[in-house]
Amino acid sequence: GAVVSQHPSRVICKSGTSVKIECRSLDFQATTMFWYRQFPKQSLMLMATSNEGSKATYEQGVEKDKFLINHASLTLSTLTVTSAHPEDSSFYICSASSREGGGNEQFFGPGTRLTVL
Amino acid sequence: SQKIEQNSEALNIQEGKTATLTCNYTNYSPAYLQWYRQDPGRGPVFLLLIRENEKEKRKERLKVTFDTTLKQSLFHITASQPADSATYLCALDRWGGKLIFGQGTELSVKP
Secondary structure, eight states: OOOEEEEOSEEEEOTTOOEEEEEEESSSOEEEEEEEEEOTTSOOEEEEEEETTSOOEEOTTOOTTTEEEEEEETTEEEEEEOSOOGGGOEEEEEEEEESSSSSOOEEEOOOEEEEEO | OOEEEEOOSOEEEETTSOEEEEEEEESOOOSEEEEEEEOTTSOOEEEEEEETTOSEEEETTEEEEEETTTTEEEEEESSOOGGGOEEEEEEEEOGGGOEEEOOOEEEEEEO
16 A cells, blocks of 8 residues: 555656656655655655645745645646746656655655756 | 765675664754655655663564664664665654655665
8 A cells, every 4th residue: 555656667758848646655645745845876865745625835946936836636736847948857846745644754656767968 | 054964975794794874863852753765766664663761672583673862763774685785864853754865775685
């Protein structure tokens, strides 16, 4: 149980285009989902927290107009990178907190590798 | 601001030995601390969570200690295997379930 999927697993796009990444909790309901970014050999950096039915809260330094987050249901959150540029190339990972289970662990998706040319 | 440090250098050990990874933190008193495993090009996988009132936690070949006085957690893998080779991340909680991650320690277990 507690499986989180992401789609696509990798995407290559031209500079200036927008890219949407989906994060789904497959076998549990996630009231909260988190979006992270990870550059090579670096740690995961939290970008934003997404709560179902409400606006996402963004970490300091993360542009909310560039990284649009929608959490329309208890099993789906999307991250849209708008007008992507080469510096946005990174590994984007989502995670979800289980609504039913105890504890505070987060279940992570497999990640999406974004390359902007 | 909160700061987390893990062994930045890769850890190379022989199969069968115990691997010990360190996580130190400053300017913070987390309610709990977590350890994750991350393989190249993959998302992290949850391993263990230890709360501030727990000194030690075990799961199969894994053991985690949490010293809130030293502000340090140790992560042990006993009887290590080549399949244990990966990057191991420690993470501290912030409010609202948010996590702050260390930069990770790369473990390599040689047969």
